[in-house]
Amino acid sequence: xxxxxxxxxxSVHSLTDKGDGIATLGGRPLYVEGVLPGEQxxxxxxxxxxxxxxxxxxxxVQAAACRREDFCPYTACGGCQVRVMDYQAxxxxxxxxxxxxxxxxxxxxxxxxxxxxxxxxxxxxxAQYAVQPGPFIGFYAKHSHQLVEVEQCRVQAPETAEVVxxxxxxxxxxxxxxxNEATGEGMVRHIMVRNGVNSGELMVxxxxxTMPSEPALAQLVAGLESLPGLAxxxxxxxxxxxxxxxxxDNRLLWGKEAIADSxxxxxxxxxxxxxxxxxPRQTEVLYREALRQADLKGHETVFDLYCGIGTIxxxxxxxxxxxxxxxxxxxxxxxxxxxxxxxxxxxxEFHPGAAETVVxxxxxxxxxxxxxxxxxxxxxxxxxxxxxxxxxxxxxxVYVSCNPKSLARDLAxxxxxxxxxEQATPVDMFPHTMHxxxxxxxxxx
Ligand code: SAH
Numbered sequence: 409x410x411x412x413x414x415x416x417x418x419s420v421h422s423l424t425d426k427g428d429g430i431a432t433l434g435g436r437p438l439y440v441e442g443v444l445p446g447e448q449x450x451x452x453x454x455x456x457x458x459x460x461x462x463x464x465x466x467x468x469v470q471a472a473a474c475r476r477e478d479f480c481p482y483t484a485c486g487g488c489q490v491r492v493m494d495y496q497a498x499x500x501x502x503x504x505x506x507x508x509x510x511x512x513x514x515x516x517x518x519x520x521x522x523x524x525x526x527x528x529x530x531x532x533x534x535a536q537y538a539v540q541p542g543p544f545i546g547f548y549a550k551h552s553h554q555l556v557e558v559e560q561c562r563v564q565a566p567e568t569a570e571v572v573x574x575x576x577x578x579x580x581x582x583x584x585x586x587x588n589e590a591t592g593e594g595m596v597r598h599i600m601v602r603n604g605v606n607s608g609e610l611m612v613x614x615x616x617x618t619m620p621s622e623p624a625l626a627q628l629v630a631g632l633e634s635l636p637g638l639a640x641x642x643x644x645x646x647x648x649x650x651x652x653x654x655x656x657d658n659r660l661l662w663g664k665e666a667i668a669d670s671x672x673x674x675x676x677x678x679x680x681x682x683x684x685x686x687x688p689r690q691t692e693v694l695y696r697e698a699l700r701q702a703d704l705k706g707h708e709t710v711f712d713l714y715c716g717i718g719t720i721x722x723x724x725x726x727x728x729x730x731x732x733x734x735x736x737x738x739x740x741x742x743x744x745x746x747x748x749x750x751x752x753x754x755x756x757e758f759h760p761g762a763a764e765t766v767v768x769x770x771x772x773x774x775x776x777x778x779x780x781x782x783x784x785x786x787x788x789x790x791x792x793x794x795x796x797x798x799x800x801x802x803x804x805x806v807y808v809s810c811n812p813k814s815l816a817r818d819l820a821x822x823x824x825x826x827x828x829x830e831q832a833t834p835v836d837m838f839p840h841t842m843h844x845x846x847x848x849x850x851x852x853x
Pocket of ligand 1: 683684685713714715716717718719720727734735736737738761762763764783784785
């Protein structure tokens with residue numbers, strides 16, 4: 409009989425979606441944080457259930473060959489789950505996760521090596537720090553809202569540490585209370601920092617539950633305006649009890665409403681609420697791969713579905729006859745139109761609404777795409793959209809996905825409805841995490 413407190417030695421064979429190690433103990437999975445596949449570990453059981461167990465690492469008996477020294481001092485932070493794995497092994501792991509997901513759906517196609525980064529550090533252009541009474545400023549621990557104080561993070565832009573210091577100084581100097589999640593009282597909730605990697609422009613968004621006084625706001629501006637690169641300082645008001653970081657209302661405190669950035673020669677405006685890919689260097693790699701698979705000759709009509717602020721659409725528009733973007737969030741559509749104009753691209757149009765209602769409508773009006781690109785959220789494409797695509801029969805369908813499981817499910821359906829899966833390429837957008845991005849190509853049979 410296994411019981412909590414007991415110590416066991418186990419072999420780790422795989423990882424969960426969150427990067428915890430999985431071993432098998434008495435016929436059931438044992439989950440252990442901080443161990444890698446191929447490792448033997450001495451583990452103290454913390455939870456024993458009929459179908460699974462949890463344990464805490466006591467000692468590594470045999471380390472994996474891919475284990476390397478931890479580069480991060482914030483061991484409790486839940487951000488980079490597989491950072492103790494060397495980078496090459498991370499890239500192989502991500503390819504394997506994609507292969508496993510495809511295989512589970514009975515799919516088989518050439519899968520390229522994961523396209524990784526030369527320097528997988530400081531890659532993020534957006535940092536979201538949580539603030540809790542103290543004030544403590546940092547990121548959440550794994551599986552919780554327990555705050556881990558973090559200042560200098562290896563995957564964030566180096567400028568962010570100075571923003572955190574100055575906001576903390578302002579909170580202390582003017583006695584601004586942090587928001588308390590448990591009671592709903594207090595003020596400062598989050599600090600969001602966005603930086604245009606190619607423009608050098610910095611945006612700071614302070615998220616508050618209640619309005620600071622005007623003199624306090626003046627002191628905030630005075631404290632932050634000398635930040636190198638600062639182009640925009642925004643107050644976001646979020647009085648909601650829930651988990652959402654940003655509220656709907658912004659007040660510009662200093663500088664301009666949006667910062668600029670460029671991707672592969674295209675310029676984009678980024679406002680506080682708009683979606684923008686978080687790793688700009690790899691976004692170029694991702695979009696170039698999508699473009700390569702789309703194989704445009706210049707005469708095509710292209711659909712970019714789930715288009716966000718139109719980034720993929722504009723990439724395609726430079727090489728296609730006509731591009732139609734569809735996106736659920738109306739503000740993103742407004743950004744997309746502005747971005748098209750900013751870049752002088754007149755052969756692209758954007759439609760607000762759900763892809764699964766807009767695309768059937770366009771199809772009924774007689775519009776057909778030669779090439780379709782989809783880039784849905786984690787849950788994948790809606791069935792009604794897949795059915796319309798199967799009827800429309802575009803020559804090529806490029807599927808960009810952040811979730812191998814929903815990707816494989818949709819690819820399996822499409823493979824049974826007139827398409828042939830040709831190839832898939834994993835792209836590493838989030839080094840040191842379990843996230844895998846994929847670009848897959850289907851061709852009309
Ligand atoms: N292709 C873009 C955005 C991808 S993120 C880029 O690379 O930047 C996925 C997008 O799908 C989000 O912008 C989200 O708002 C949008 N979305 C979610 N559900 C949708 C739906 N049913 N129809 C259309 N867009 C949707």
